Amino acid sequence: MSTAILVEERDDRVVATLNRPEVRNAIDRQTSSELNGLCALLEEDPRILLLTGAGESFAAGADINQMRERRRDDALRGINSAVFSRLQKLPMPTIALMDGYALGGGAELAYACDFRLGTTRVKIGNPEPGLGILASAGGTWRLRELVPETVAKEMLLAGRILDADAARAAGLLSEVVEPAELLDAGHRWADRIAAQVPLAIRLTKAVFHAPRESHPFVDDLAQAVLFETDEKHERMTQFLERKKR
Incomplete structure (x- = not known):
């Protein structure tokens, strides 16, 4: 079985890469399971987390092939909402490095991180209602804590997709860089955190x-x-x- 998340461990940080570039890193059950494993690693040995995506997207949402077949009991299990909450509670800061699409569950994954850095080509949004569902993995309540309520409603109720400039202006992104500079920018932020006690x-x-x-x-x-x-x-x-x- 292929690995949905690549993990690089360092003394003071971990770099985790969502590794399904052929589907723009769509979050499936295996990804959720490996995210739980990543959280267990960082709960046992607390370090800064840099979370990014392979290819030219962070994560273009949940895997629709799997989502289409899920029913009531699947929703009540809270597969993604549980692991995203676990991610938010990690002992040390987490940094989402967002390139290309960060939509649906991918956006919600980023909302659960402490910091979000994006590239000039990032697109962030929650188009779930257009598919007959809602942003149930934290989007309906985390987003309103991160951006003005009007912006959150535009994204959640009217399908607005934020580009890099709009996301930075709304406070959703801490920094915007060129795609080739994203990982270096993440390490700069991690260095600043690591310099503290x-x-x-x-x-x-x-x-x-x-x-x-x-x-x-x-x-x-x-x-x-x-x-x-x-x-x-x-x-x-x-x-x-x-x-x-």
Whole structure:
């Protein structure tokens, strides 16, 4: 069986490539299964994730050949919604590197990441209602947290597809680059994250996503943990010494 996701492991990051270029990386059951395996890897050994697609697309949606045959009970299993939520909860930041089409489930996969970088030829949208379904893997609620409500409704209800400029203006993309520069741009963002203290990043992400009613207790608790670390003392000492020069 071919591999739906290629995984390259490094000390501080993992590069995962959706590997079905012949169907524009459409997300099928095997892809979802391998995404779960990828999440398990990063839960066990937390590192930054760079998620990209082979060929000239990020992911052009779910596999329609499989989707057409799915029934009520398949929807209730939440095959993609469960793994996308697991992806969002990974300990360290995740970065979607989007080229070409990022539609339907492919767009929802990117919405679940912490950062999204796109190329000048990216197309992002949720055309599910045109196929008689809805964006059920997080699109109906994650998207409205990422872009203005009017833009989210245009995409979800009127089939609007955002190009790179519109996606950047709406805040959906953090950076737009030429296709040949996409992976390098992703590594630059990963380098910036990796320059921070890993435990501080992990706890910041966890506190960011904590329920509103848990604040400020969770903030103080996380800070208490960090106050006891050697790295906090070392980094602050280095900062003070630089100021003396």
